[in-house]
Amino acid sequence: xxxxxxxxxxxxxxxxxxxxxxxxxxxxxxxxxxxxxxxxxxxxxxxxxxxxxxxxxxxxxxxxxxxxxxxxxxxxxxxxxxxxxxxxxxxxxxxxxxxxxxxxxxxxxxxxxxxxxxxxxxxxxxxxxxxxxxxxxxxxxxxxxxxxxxxxxxxxxxxxxxxxxxxxxxxxxxxxxxxxxxxxxxxxxxxxxxxxxxxxxxxxxxxxxxxxxxxxxxxxxxxxxxxxxxxxxxxxxxxxxxxxxxxxxxxxxxxxxxxxxxxxxxxxxxxxxxxxxxxxxxxxxxxxxxxxxxxxxxxxxxxxxxxxxxxxxxxxxxxxxxxxxxxxxxxxxxxxxxxxxxxxxxxxxxxxxxxxxxxxxxxxxxxxxxxxxxxxxxxxxxxxxxxxxxxxxxxxxxxxxxxxxxxxxxxxxxxxxxxxxxxxxxxxxxxxxxxxxxxxxxxxxxxxxxxxxxxxxxxxxxxxxxxxxxxxxxxxxxxxxxxxxxxxxxxxxxxxxxxxxxxxxxxxxxxxxxxxxxxxxxxxxxxxxxxxxxxxxxxxxxxxxxxxxxxxxxxxxxxxxxxxxxxxxxxxxxxxxxxxxxxxxxxxxxxxxxxxxxxxxxxxxxxxxxxxxxxxxxxxxxxxxxxxxxxxxxxxxxxxxxxxxxxxxxxxxxxxxxxxxxxxxxxxxxxxxxxxxxxxxxxxxxxxxxxxxxxxxxxxxxxxxxxxxxxxxxxxxxxxxxxxxxxxxxxxxxxxxxxxxxxxxxxxxxxxxxxxx
Ligand code: PEP
Ligand code: MG
Numbered sequence: 001x002x003x004x005x006x007x008x009x010x011x012x013x014x015x016x017x018x019x020x021x022x023x024x025x026x027x028x029x030x031x032x033x034x035x036x037x038x039x040x041x042x043x044x045x046x047x048x049x050x051x052x053x054x055x056x057x058x059x060x061x062x063x064x065x066x067x068x069x070x071x072x073x074x075x076x077x078x079x080x081x082x083x084x085x086x087x088x089x090x091x092x093x094x095x096x097x098x099x100x101x102x103x104x105x106x107x108x109x110x111x112x113x114x115x116x117x118x119x120x121x122x123x124x125x126x127x128x129x130x131x132x133x134x135x136x137x138x139x140x141x142x143x144x145x146x147x148x149x150x151x152x153x154x155x156x157x158x159x160x161x162x163x164x165x166x167x168x169x170x171x172x173x174x175x176x177x178x179x180x181x182x183x184x185x186x187x188x189x190x191x192x193x194x195x196x197x198x199x200x201x202x203x204x205x206x207x208x209x210x211x212x213x214x215x216x217x218x219x220x221x222x223x224x225x226x227x228x229x230x231x232x233x234x235x236x237x238x239x240x241x242x243x244x245x246x247x248x249x250x251x252x253x254x255x256x257x258x259x260x261x262x263x264x265x266x267x268x269x270x271x272x273x274x275x276x277x278x279x280x281x282x283x284x285x286x287x288x289x290x291x292x293x294x295x296x297x298x299x300x301x302x303x304x305x306x307x308x309x310x311x312x313x314x315x316x317x318x319x320x321x322x323x324x325x326x327x328x329x330x331x332x333x334x335x336x337x338x339x340x341x342x343x344x345x346x347x348x349x350x351x352x353x354x355x356x357x358x359x360x361x362x363x364x365x366x367x368x369x370x371x372x373x374x375x376x377x378x379x380x381x382x383x384x385x386x387x388x389x390x391x392x393x394x395x396x397x398x399x400x401x402x403x404x405x406x407x408x409x410x411x412x413x414x415x416x417x418x419x420x421x422x423x424x425x426x427x428x429x430x431x432x433x434x435x436x437x438x439x440x441x442x443x444x445x446x447x448x449x450x451x452x453x454x455x456x457x458x459x460x461x462x463x464x465x466x467x468x469x470x471x472x473x474x475x476x477x478x479x480x481x482x483x484x485x486x487x488x489x490x491x492x493x494x495x496x497x498x499x500x501x502x503x504x505x506x507x508x509x510x511x512x513x514x515x516x517x518x519x520x521x522x523x524x525x526x527x528x529x530x531x532x533x534x535x536x537x538x539x540x541x542x543x544x545x546x547x548x549x550x551x552x553x554x555x556x557x558x559x560x561x562x563x564x565x566x567x568x569x570x571x572x573x574x575x576x577x578x579x580x581x582x583x584x585x586x587x588x589x590x591x592x593x594x595x596x597x598x599x600x601x602x603x604x605x606x607x608x609x610x611x612x613x614x615x616x617x618x619x620x621x622x623x624x625x626x627x628x629x630x631x632x633x634x635x636x637x638x639x640x641x642x643x644x645x646x647x648x649x650x651x652x653x654x655x656x657x658x659x660x661x662x663x664x665x666x667x668x669x670x671x672x673x674x675x676x677x678x679x680x681x682x683x684x685x686x687x688x689x690x691x692x693x694x695x696x697x698x699x700x701x702x703x704x705x706x707x708x709x710x711x712x713x714x715x716x717x718x719x720x721x722x723x724x725x726x727x728x729x730x731x732x733x734x735x736x737x738x739x740x741x742x743x744x745x746x747x748x749x750x751x752x753x754x755x756x757x
Pocket of ligand 2: 571611632634635
């Protein structure tokens with residue numbers, strides 16, 4: 001049993017080094033390799049499978065029947081070996097046959113062996129083979145043994161690529177076809193753009209994996225770390241966006257990783273095992289990737305992407321191949337392609353030349369998406385395999401709204417795309433022209449249109465759209481994009497900046513809605529096994545129990561609002577007493593600030609969100625206590641129908657224009673009007689023209705919506721005869737309502753000349 005991973009890997013690498021340097025044919029080398037590894041880790045079987053003509057072929061073995069060499073073949077995904085290659089994952093099993101993917105191959109004579117461990121041999125991020133060991137004893141392999149195997153697998157990838165033994169291992173990004181092709185993805189930042197494919201980073205191919213001089217390799221890594229840290233510090237100092245804020249926080253996350261002792265230690269250990277600097281970094285990165293795959297928490301996975309971003313940077317620094325496409329100068333119309341992109345990497349690009357970004361991975365909450373939105377660059381994510389389908393220089397038509405990209409389009413496709421793009425731009429220009437026009441209905445009723453926001457850069461939306469204010473500022477966004485809990489001062493700075501930018505226009509700050517599915521990695525708010533996180537321990541339920549968090553936020557808000565009117569809103573209020581407690585907590589902080597002679601807001605207005613149906617049964621109790629009510633239709637409808645808002649199977653089942661929702665909302669609106677309490681809707685429903693029209697038709701004249709919807713909704717409002725609509729809605733919601741009002745309302749709007757974009 002080896003003493004340590006480094007010692008055992010080092011011994012193997014020294015022997016492999018000699019074997020690789022010898023002038024023997026590749027097959028003889030492989031035969032030697034399985035002997036060396038088998039002896040070094042005292043394994044009864046050691047086998048190498050390589051990908052040839054799309055199948056994994058047994059190329060060399062010590063311990064299995066020699067007749068099976070070049071005979072035993074497994075498809076990708078078939079058996080344990082195929083599973084390892086397909087998922088680029090490690091398997092470590094004390095009883096191989098009990099794994100569901102186990103496929104018995106009689107010609108190998110492997111029935112004697114029980115335990116099995118295998119690691120993928122990776123070239124350019126894809127598995128090109130598998131290295132496996134087996135034992136007669138049913139025992140799991142120790143971590144040090146697995147790590148030694150992974151290190152050896154890296155060296156093997158160099159050997160087999162040099163010997164030309166594998167399928168197209170050195171032809172990344174070569175398209176499988178040059179025909180036009182449509183590639184689907186996920187909508188991350190909406191928009192359209194056409195341009196030529198540019199790879200963010202031609203992958204660095206590691207030429208040498210076994211070190212000649214370990215100390216020299218260590219020195220190279222140290223110096224690369226120094227240079228990388230300098231770069232990150234410089235970027236943080238120059239952060240162009242918003243002069244601080246979220247981007248600042250992103251860079252802080254980078255900094256945290258760049259100075260992380262654990263990371264540099266692991267790379268150092270890999271160097272100790274005999275690898276070159278490049279191979280050591282890649283080796284640690286491979287392990288990180290494997291871990292990442294096992295992490296379910298999307299927020300934590302995003303942080304891991306940040307780390308991977310830095311690892312790539314380090315790899316480029318150490319190998320002297322620094323240029324990303326950003327540094328080598330972009331062509332005029334570029335669509336950038338990357339497996340994933342770090343926010344700082346995106347910030348390096350000239351945004352005028354960047355027409356879009358396509359990621360193989362990516363998720364809505366990733367930092368890079370926040371940055372892309374701020375830069376106004378459309379992003380398509382989860383475009384699986386894009387790097388295999390698209391070559392550098394291919395023309396691409398990106399349409400994120402349709403969640404797709406066309407590669408190598410025909411002239412007819414280009415023409416259709418251009419037409420759609422122009423139409424979109426025309427429409428955008430028409431909506432922009434409405435910026436200073438008030439949203440007044442054709443019969444003279446003023447509607448209030450506010451925007452939903454949550455990030456520092458979102459406040460620009462106020463000026464761009466000419467909205468009346470921010471009707472929902474989701475304060476948890478700052479928490480979600482931070483690597484650490486934002487301290488009170490940082491919260492206060494953000495709130496003050498938002499209020500400054502809004503000027504005279506009101507801003508409604510919603511206290512944090514975290515917990516449940518919006519778990520924060522640094523804050524233990526989520527009971528991990530909550531079965532229904534949306535109905536779980538979240539929002540006000542967390543805030544009232546963990547009141548330290550809410551107290552800090554209350555002080556940050558009250559101090560930021562000094563001298564002005566502060567609007568505070570509590571999420572997920574289910575019963576009136578919850579509102580009372582939250583308000584009391586704020587009032588106590590107000591007294592605390594006052595007692596210290598500090599400036600307070602001129603007025604504080606407290607509101608509640610109505611998202612939980614139960615609250616509607618106690619409006620008589622609640623309304624006299626609150627200053628305003630805002631309906632969160634996203635949550636409300638899921639609770640009203642008992643239909644998970646994130647479940648795609650239910651997405652089409654219940655309509656926002658169903659009589660149940662509209663009658664419910666009308667009842668709440670009537671109660672508010674009778675009590676003289678202002679009422680707004682701040683869920684997504686209000687951002688859709690027909691739905692917004694229906695809301696106005698039941699007496700709701702205040703909407704807080706996504707900024708992109710302000711233009712279309714304003715156009716709808718200005719073409720609407722509100723009183724006529726109210727009369728029609730009263731009829732439709734009367735004695736025999738249809739299953740949904742959608743068709744009737746569309747027909748009415750068409751007849752009445754209402755503009756529905
Ligand atoms: C809502 O539930 O409608 C709402 C506005 O809040 P969120 O989408 O942030 O839950
Ligand atoms: Mg909600």
